[in-house]
């Protein structure tokens with residue numbers, strides 16, 4: 510079945526079995542689309558199901574229900590997957606919070622970068638694997654003097670650049686970035702976010718960007734989906750969402766962002782909220798152009 514958009518997540522439901530009789534419903538009936546060249550953000554509190562969605566998009570977790578289409582290919586249809594395996598394995602790349610430290614620490618930087626090319630039997634476009642590694646390092650702003658060093662000798666931010674350089678050798682079209690900046694210092698976070706923007710401009714990459722940090726999501730994303738307890742409760746272009754949030758959970762999340770102006774910040778009263786304060790069942794309703802919200806059945810907000 511062919512669908513529009515680069516990535517189409519359709520009525521996704523994911524369960525984790527925890528015993529023979531019990532399972533955790535981590536994601537419930539979630540649908541969204543990512544267009545070519547678009548940065549789509551997923552935000553929401555811990556445990557809301559963001560990483561579970563990322564796993565499904567990367568073929569790492571089979572959904573209990575629903576489908577994921579990449580370029581119109583149903584990635585959980587075994588026949589379709591086999592037919593397009595190589596493309597699916599190279600065009601989608603995952604970068605996560607600590608991807609830099611999960612790399613093989615016994616390999617040198619240039620070997621780390623070249624490893625996926627070797628696995629995929631891709632010829633280095635720039636003559637040798639080492640030349641390719643050097644090129645990608647320059648591309649992501651990692652000094653080439655690190656070529657023969659080990660990942661452990663790099664800083665957190667540099668290791669994240671290394672993970673990105675490694676992903677870029679696959680010439681990806683979709684980068685799935687699961688809290689890629691969460692463990693970095695604030696100044697380094699901004700650098701990595703700027704690198705993402707630069708890469709999008711240069712290559713037209715699409716991103717699924719998962720974040721806790723709303724300010725970064727506001728800066729980076731085109732559209733944002735808000736997750737709450739496994740449900741997508743609101744989705745809108747980023748400016749629209751930040752200016753006119755509708756769902757009470759989105760409003761509470763946004764009120765928790767500190768304001769840079771110290772006077773206003775002192776006067777700000779962040780809404781207090783607790784687990785289970787908000788509804789997460791209802792009808793997915795379009796409110797404005799591209800602005801959708803989960804409306805509680807029959808009750809006005």
Ligand SMILES: Nc1ncnc2c1ncn2[C@@H]1O[C@H](COP(=O)(O)OP(=O)(O)OP(=O)(O)O)[C@@H](O)[C@H]1O
Pocket residue numbers: 525526527533534535553554555556557558559560561562
């Ligand atoms: N491997 C697993 N086995 C059992 N339950 C899991 C597993 N992974 C996640 N869960 C549960 O599924 C739910 C969603 O988890 P998920 O990791 O997708 O959330 P998240 O939004 O990424 O959270 P965080 O912001 O902390 O990364 C949570 O209730 C979590 O406890």
Ligand SMILES: [Mg+2]
Pocket residue numbers: 559560561687
């Ligand atoms: Mg997560």
